[in-house]
Amino acid sequence: MNAALPRLNRQRLPQLSDHLPAIPWKEPRIGIVHLGLGNFHRAHQAMYTEDAMLAGGGDWGICGVSLRRPDTRDALAPQDYLYSVLVRDTNGQRVRIARALRRILVAPEEPQAVLDAMCDEHVKIVSLTVTEKGYCQDPKTGGLDFEHPLIVRDLKDPDHPQSVPGYLVAALKRRRQHPFTVLSCDNLSHNGAALRRVTVDYATALDPALGRWIEDAVAFPSTMVDRIVPATTDADRDAAARALGCVDAWPVPSESYRQWVIEDRFPAGRPAWEQAGALMVDDVTPYEAAKLRMLNGSHSTLVYLSLLADIETVDQAVANPDLRGLLHRLMTDDIAPTLTVPASFDRLSYRDQLLQRLANPALKHRCIQIAMDGSQKLPPRLLGTAADRLRAGYGVDRLALGVAGWMRFLLGRSESGAALELSDPMAARLSALAAQGADGLVERVLAVREIFPAALAEDPRFSASLKNAYDALGRDGALATARRYASL
Ligand code: CS2
Numbered sequence: 001m002n003a004a005l006p007r008l009n010r011q012r013l014p015q016l017s018d019h020l021p022a023i024p025w026k027e028p029r030i031g032i033v034h035l036g037l038g039n040f041h042r043a044h045q046a047m048y049t050e051d052a053m054l055a056g057g058g059d060w061g062i063c064g065v066s067l068r069r070p071d072t073r074d075a076l077a078p079q080d081y082l083y084s085v086l087v088r089d090t091n092g093q094r095v096r097i098a099r100a101l102r103r104i105l106v107a108p109e110e111p112q113a114v115l116d117a118m119c120d121e122h123v124k125i126v127s128l129t130v131t132e133k134g135y136c137q138d139p140k141t142g143g144l145d146f147e148h149p150l151i152v153r154d155l156k157d158p159d160h161p162q163s164v165p166g167y168l169v170a171a172l173k174r175r176r177q178h179p180f181t182v183l184s185c186d187n188l189s190h191n192g193a194a195l196r197r198v199t200v201d202y203a204t205a206l207d208p209a210l211g212r213w214i215e216d217a218v219a220f221p222s223t224m225v226d227r228i229v230p231a232t233t234d235a236d237r238d239a240a241a242r243a244l245g246c247v248d249a250w251p252v253p254s255e256s257y258r259q260w261v262i263e264d265r266f267p268a269g270r271p272a273w274e275q276a277g278a279l280m281v282d283d284v285t286p287y288e289a290a291k292l293r294m295l296n297g298s299h300s301t302l303v304y305l306s307l308l309a310d311i312e313t314v315d316q317a318v319a320n321p322d323l324r325g326l327l328h329r330l331m332t333d334d335i336a337p338t339l340t341v342p343a344s345f346d347r348l349s350y351r352d353q354l355l356q357r358l359a360n361p362a363l364k365h366r367c368i369q370i371a372m373d374g375s376q377k378l379p380p381r382l383l384g385t386a387a388d389r390l391r392a393g394y395g396v397d398r399l400a401l402g403v404a405g406w407m408r409f410l411l412g413r414s415e416s417g418a419a420l421e422l423s424d425p426m427a428a429r430l431s432a433l434a435a436q437g438a439d440g441l442v443e444r445v446l447a448v449r450e451i452f453p454a455a456l457a458e459d460p461r462f463s464a465s466l467k468n469a470y471d472a473l474g475r476d477g478a479l480a481t482a483r484r485y486a487s488l
Pocket of ligand 1: 187225226227228229295296299300369370371377
């Protein structure tokens, strides 16, 4: 950080008007508690909420909760929780200062303060970006994983929770008169319904009446969230300092595109998000499936093959004609036909827009970041599409190629021999399977029921496609295989 420059803070805002909308701003009270204060939330929901307040008023300041580490709080508290969003596309960079975040709590340090914040009567919404693994879901049933160590722990000491369902239920129990709405913003299929199920399961295990009340009285709208938001680097910190003339310890780089589709069920009220461009709908399912399968499915396929081929960032990957060709074909012929979308939704324009977004050279979105947590991401992104295609009697070769790429990635080496680091809640188990060698890995991993449901794993068409793709990657390399699969 540039020690000679002053720190970003609220006093400095009048000098930073170039980086703020020219609309009067009134500091809001806190109306939302957000669990999981990562870069994504700060560039997505926090900005929609700020724009909604600018357009429609209301007190929807955000109290962010970090569930594990203190680093975001440590970076942002000295700057009054302000930070900048570095919006980048081919037209260059715009820097916008974000103001909706009003407070940050670090759950392991001050769990009671987190519960108190959730129980403040002005808080009408508790929203979440805790990633797939934060839901403590049993992948076999979709319900709560009662063997998850955090759940085992929390059920024994429910007044001092550590898990996401534990926090939600401990707070809801105290808010029986005026419950908040629980808003999932993670990339999960039916994210609201999934969160409702684990929360109700957890509450029921403690007290069946509480479980029934949550089921009847608490709203869990589902949402589709979309904005590409890479992790912050020191180069981003330098860029923020150059643009602002002051130090922002944790700016957030982002593309300019953003989309948010929300089921409109907020009995306790909500910000005027539609005035900030969000789409309020009755049923988010078609939008969510389109985004998860087209964007995230492409992302995951692309990054495993790219990492094997020693390609570091997403823009470099889609600049490669073999990988781009593969994605184009995958989206057009394999994924788009599985989607049931409203008449107004043009799948092929959506595809073209996605390819353009992924090509954004200013983002430098690292493949290894997207490669994280594959065991959690592959089912909603690729496996559901494969299952739908098999049911309809179609082949799954290209969908299996992404999964095979992930299996090769588990072996821990790129084609040039560079180390590929596995970061995954199932890392120990998956690495142990990989340590037994490349031969037979497909069969061993396919037997992991938490990832591959029996109906899919035992379908010989799927296992044969997977085995062929895995062998081709080992024999011909990622790029040659991508080229061949693009024209199958
Ligand atoms: C990415 C997503 O990291 C990942 O797994 O696929 O974070 C992706 O960038 C967002 O969902 C875009 O909205």
